[in-house]
Amino acid sequence: MNEGNFGEFGGSYVPEGLQTVLDDLANQFNKYKDDPDFNADFKYYLKEYVGRENPLTYAENLTEYVGGAKIYLKREDLNHTGAHKINNTIGQILLAKRMGATRIIAETGAGQHGVATATACAMFKIPCTIYMGTEDIKRQALNVFRMELLGAKVVPVNEGQGRLKEAVDAALNELVENYETTFYLLGSAVGPHPFPSMVRHFQSIISEEARRQILDKEGKLPKAVVACVGGGSNAIGAFANFIDDADVRLIGVEPIEAASISKGVPAILHGFKCLTLLDEAGNPSETNSIAAGLDYPGVGPEHSYLSETGRAEYVQASGADALEAFQLLSKIEGIIPALESAHAVFYAMKLAKELSPEDSIIVNLSGRGDKDVSQVFDMLKK
Numbered sequence: 484m485n486e487g488n489f490g491e492f493g494g495s496y497v498p499e500g501l502q503t504v505l506d507d508l509a510n511q512f513n514k515y516k517d518d519p520d521f522n523a524d525f526k527y528y529l530k531e532y533v534g535r536e537n538p539l540t541y542a543e544n545l546t547e548y549v550g551g552a553k554i555y556l557k558r559e560d561l562n563h564t565g566a567h568k569i570n571n572t573i574g575q576i577l578l579a580k581r582m583g584a585t586r587i588i589a590e591t592g593a594g595q596h597g598v599a600t601a602t603a604c605a606m607f608k609i610p611c612t613i614y615m616g617t618e619d620i621k622r623q624a625l626n627v628f629r630m631e632l633l634g635a636k637v638v639p640v641n642e643g644q645g646r647l648k649e650a651v652d653a654a655l656n657e658l659v660e661n662y663e664t665t666f667y668l669l670g671s672a673v674g675p676h677p678f679p680s681m682v683r684h685f686q687s688i689i690s691e692e693a694r695r696q697i698l699d700k701e702g703k704l705p706k707a708v709v710a711c712v713g714g715g716s717n718a719i720g721a722f723a724n725f726i727d728d729a730d731v732r733l734i735g736v737e738p739i740e741a742a743s744i745s746k747g748v749p750a751i752l753h754g755f756k757c758l759t760l761l762d763e764a765g766n767p768s769e770t771n772s773i774a775a776g777l778d779y780p781g782v783g784p785e786h787s788y789l790s791e792t793g794r795a796e797y798v799q800a801s802g803a804d805a806l807e808a809f810q811l812l813s814k815i816e817g818i819i820p821a822l823e824s825a826h827a828v829f830y831a832m833k834l835a836k837e838l839s840p841e842d843s844i845i846v847n848l849s850g851r852g853d854k855d856v857s858q859v860f861d862m863l864k865k
């Protein structure tokens with residue numbers, strides 16, 4: 484398999500100018516990813532700034548309520564900024580600094596990746612520009628303000644529907660124009676090579692810890708690892724160190740309202756090939772998940788491949804399912820999960836019931852739900 488190809492998926496379908504920039508990025512990433520100094524720096528910030536390692540919490544009440552396999556929660560919700568995204572942001576900024584970049588650009592849809600990027604840029608004292616569609620800016624005013632508080636410049640993108648897709652295009656254009664000074668910090672395990680491999684690398688700290696933690700607590704591997712899938716970065720990070728453990732089931736949970744793997748077809752989106760939801764005209768579909776972070780018509784190329792080869796399974800949960808799990812976990816464990824993560828919690832409960840109390844399941848709790856509380860308030864009032 485060529486570097487950056489996952490079966491027929493992945494690759495790099497971009498104009499020549501951008502390809503030159505991405506080739507250089509791939510070389511630099513390959514050079515630093517095994518560099519002891521680089522990795523010591525990465526571990527240092529993960530510990531001192533992000534707050535790792537985070538716990539693998541035994542959800543005793545939930546387990547008792549469901550009846551069946553023990554449910555463990557990998558607590559990415561306890562990271563600084565409240566989700567897994569910061570792992571990747573720190574890794575890429577450290578690479579950007581090694582490459583001599585003096586500014587960072589990023590795209591954001593709902594604003595979560597923009598906030599994680601703005602946060603890390605503030606700490607590393609690097610100027611930061613976030614591209615965001617005008618429609619998204621309207622819907623996510625509070626996150627725009629948050630990014631500005633953190634010192635980032637938010638640039639509205641007016642083209643097309645004024646959403647995530649156009650924001651990515653604007654960031655890629657900007658990268659080609661200013662690549663000598665600028666680093667594009669991409670937020671999920673998507674995009675042209677080397678982004679999916681790079682994001683996976685930085686997020687795989689999740690399963691590096693979780694594998695060690697479960698062996699510590701249970702003395703054996705879990706029956707399954709369950710994670711929600713938007714672009715697929717928290718899921719690939721949670722799967723990575725279990726992929727060679729053939730007996731561990733890897734289960735990605737997509738929202739029914741944006742189920743790229745279950746309902747998509749191979750297509751090229753944002754310069755890479757993946758399973759994509761297309762409308763009748765052949766354009767990426769509008770999606771409508773209640774979880775903003777899962778609302779993307781494509782998915783990481785490695786997930787497309789893991790699905791095709793059968794190594795991972797992909798299932799669906801609806802907005803109503805997620806809302807149910809959101810309330811239940813809050814009430815019986817005192818943990819308010821992100822609506823994204825609640826999709827995974829819902830499916831894990833279903834699966835736990837089918838398994839024996841001797842078994843365990845790890846659910847990657849990708850983020851905390853404080854950001855979703857007012858949305859849930861509005862939904863429940865109706």
Ligand SMILES: *Cc1c(COP(=O)(O)O)cnc(C)c1O
Pocket residue numbers: 566567568595670671672711712713714715716717718776777821823824849850851
């Ligand atoms: C952004 C986000 C996701 C979805 O992104 P992936 O790349 O699929 O992980 C999931 N959970 C939370 C809390 C998020 O912020």
